[in-house]
Amino acid sequence: ASAPRTPAAARLPAGFVSLREAAPTVRQEIRYFTRHNFTGARVDGYRRPLCLLTVDAARALREAQRHFLKRGYTLKVYDCYRPQRAVDEFVRWAGDTGDRSGLKREFYPRVDKSQLLADGYIAAKSGHSRGSTVDLTLVELPAPPTRPYVPGEPLVPCIAPREERFPDNSVDMGTGYDCFDPLSRTLDERVAGRQRANRLLLKRGLERAGFRNYPAEWWHYTYEPETFPDTYFDFPVER
C-alpha cells in the first residue's frame, strides 16, 4: 500500500519542521493565533496555534530544553516562524494611528503606537519570517496553571508587578511578553534581583545552544548561523 499523502497546503517547505515533532516537551502558547496580542485580533497567516521553525533552530531548541529540564524548568514559546503577511499586517496596524484597535494599555502603555517600528519593537522585515527566530520564556516545573485571555477583560500594563499583570505561568522576567517598553531591554539596569537572574538564566541557556538575543527584547532569540539568512517566507502557519 502506498503511504498516506499529506495535503499540499499543510506540507512545510524543505528545511522546516513542527516543534511538536522536534521537541514535544516545549510548551507552546502561540499568542498571534489568539486575540491576546498587541493588535487585539488573531493575526493573518496563523491558521493553527503551532510553532514552526527551521530544522536547525528546532534542533538547537531541543538541546536547550534538555539543559533547562535538568534544572527544573521548561521553555515556553510564544511565536516562532512568522509569515511575511503577518508582518505586513503588523506594519499596517502600526501605521494606522487614527485607529483605536490594539491592546495599548497592556502591551505598549508608555510608547506611542506611531513609534513602535522606529523604536525597534516591530520589524518590517522580521527574522521570524526567516524561520530561525523564536520568542520564548521559562516556566518552572511543575508548571503552574494558567488561563486564557478573555476578550474585553480589564487590561493591566505589562510593566506592572507580576502579581498584577496578566497571569502568565512563566517565571518573572520583569515585564510581560511583547511588552513594548524600555524595561524589556534584556539588560536594562532597572531590572534587578530575581527578574534579572531569570533573564540571564534564559540567555545563558539559549546562548550555549547557539542562539543570540535581541537586546531590546528579553524574549527574542535567533539561532545562528541562520539556515535561510536572506529569505522571507510567507507560507501560513498550519500543518
Ligand SMILES: C[C@@H](N)C(=O)N[C@H](C)C(=O)O
Ligand atoms: C513583535 C515582536 N514579538 C518581535 O518579534 N519584534 C521583533 C523586532 C520583530 O518583529 O522581528
Ligand SMILES: [Zn+2]
Ligand atoms: Zn520576536
